Amino acid sequence: MPDLYHTLLKYDIGYLRIIAGSWGLELETSEVDSASEELCASFLDLEAVTETMEILPADARSALTVLLESNGKMEWAAFARKFGEIREMGEARRDRERPHLKPISIAENLFYRGLLARAFFDAEKGAQEFAYIPEDLFEIIDEVTKEERGGKSTEPLGRPATPVEKAFEIPGSDHILDDATTVLAALRLNLESNGLPLDRQEQAPALQNLLITANLVKKDIPQAEKVKSFLEASRVDALRALVEAWQSSQEFDELRLIPTIICEGEWLRQNQPLVTREFLMDLVNSIPHNKWWSIPAFVRGIKEKFPDYQRPAGDYDSWFIKRTSDGQFLRGFAYWDQVDGALIKYFIQLLHWLGMADLASPEEGKEATAFRIKPRVESQKPDLRTSTFDGKIVVSSNGKIKISRYFSRAVRYQISRFCEWDDGGERRTETKEDEYQYHVSARSLTQAKEQGLKAEQLLSLLVKYTNGNVPPALVKALKQWDAHGTEARVEKLLVLRVNRPEILEEMRKSKASKFLGEILSPTAVIIKSGAESKVLAALAELGLLSEIEI
Secondary structure, three states: OOOHHHHHOOOOHHHHHHHHHHOOOOOOOOOHHHHHHHHHHHHOOHHHHHHHHHHOOHHHHHHHHHHHHOOOEEEHHHHHHHHOOOOOOOHHHHHHHOHHHOOOOHHHHHHOOOOOEEEEEEEOOEEEEEEEOOHHHHHHHHHHHOOOOOOOOOOOOOOEOOOOOOOEEEOOOOHHHHHHHHHHHHHHOOOOOOOOOHHHHHHHHHHHHHHHHOOOEEOOEEOHHHHHHHHHOOHHHHHHHHHHHHHHOOOOOHHHHOOOEEEEOHHHHOOOHHHHHHHHHHHHHOOOOOOOEEHHHHHHHHHHHOOOOOOHHHOOOOOEEEEOOOOOEOOOHHHHHHHHHHHHHHHHHHHHHOOOEEEEEOOOOOOOOEEEEOOOHHHOOOOOOOOOOOOOEEEOOOOEEEEEOOOOHHHHHHHHOOOEOEEOOEEOOEEOOOEEEEEOOHHHHHHHHHOOOOHHHHHHHHHHHOOOOOOHHHHHHHHHHHHHOOOOOOOOOEEEEOOOHHHHHHHHHOHHHHHEEEEEEOOEEEEOOOOHHHHHHHHHHOOOOOOOOO
């Protein structure tokens, strides 16, 4: 930040006389540079600053405290929204209206006392206008007010959660590792579904983006070597890898993933999610770990103190963001809660999915109203299984396979490529009490064969990881399928049945014969798919009325 001397140099002599008068001084010169030196000599004095601070109104002292706790500067849009604007006027109008005698805002009061300045500075999001306290003056004001501020520059935003807010606890876990395994296997098998159970579809977009961020997937194709390393890593190491990939990513954009809004337009190219993520993470880390904290109060605290935490220069108009439910554009600060506030809540939800935070709500099924930051991943031994084979595999003679989520993710990934993931005909993983269920079928083995896999490989996996506890019937079935392929088939067929063999003979000699398939008996024949109406018409030409039974 500029010091007081260089700040004062940009003003005219009339303004310098106004701030001199507010400090009980009278300038002896009419030159700006010498007047600036004269003011610095008087202002930069501990006793003079102490006296000035004592006569400041309480609201003006509060505004200075906000700046002090922001290291002396704050985006102008945010400061002005909280403490008011400074009227723009030329020297003649200022000298005529004398605004310093009746300031219209806290900001104007501080400005005409020389305690507040505004200028454009380079920031991580580009050049932005800031409110600031000149650097050398900041050091003195900070010293004068440190005792009354308790010697602290910042405190956690918000407050501890109430008993109601934390009534129903939702522990964070490492379940994201199992969901990642499922999604990677689904991509490898080219399944239309992502394979996740319905109760975790909400996190699918974030997970898919996270897999890309961690270089596990490129253009919907799992990267074999990286996937292998990820799946074979311990649960702690694998989770740490996902967390670190997320924390350092410049591409992972939480704002785009919020399900209640849609982001559009060129401004997205200038959006800097990493800067926003690091800022929010700093605020989260200021909260005592293992202490339940109110989400609504935390969001309000950010809105009051850092409302423009993700907005360059407090821009609420050029960001094209629509509400998902009705397409309504959310432009202007009035929609802060639905955009910026929603991002904070989504950020906390991501911490939960990554096993970094517990959530709580007033009751089951309600929106989360409290969160608790957990210890670092390495120390979460009670919740995160570190052994590769803590779970088990159970294989039934009918081809059903049950795999605990705590079993080796690499083994589950491999076995799933040979199996059906279905329940009631829908391709998806069914999760029951931390258990994944699959079953082997001729169709699943055919699909595996198309990817260069053999049934004997599945048999080897099952024998190895069940200590040989594979039912003989399934062993026989897998060996015979490798040797002979599908030996039995259940089909849905449309069959024509007639009362007399002569009718079927006459049909076979007619034009309709091309619509007939395999003969099942002297009075029954298979009708080719889609030829029902043609066969009915041919029977009518023979003078026979017929019907289709369903």
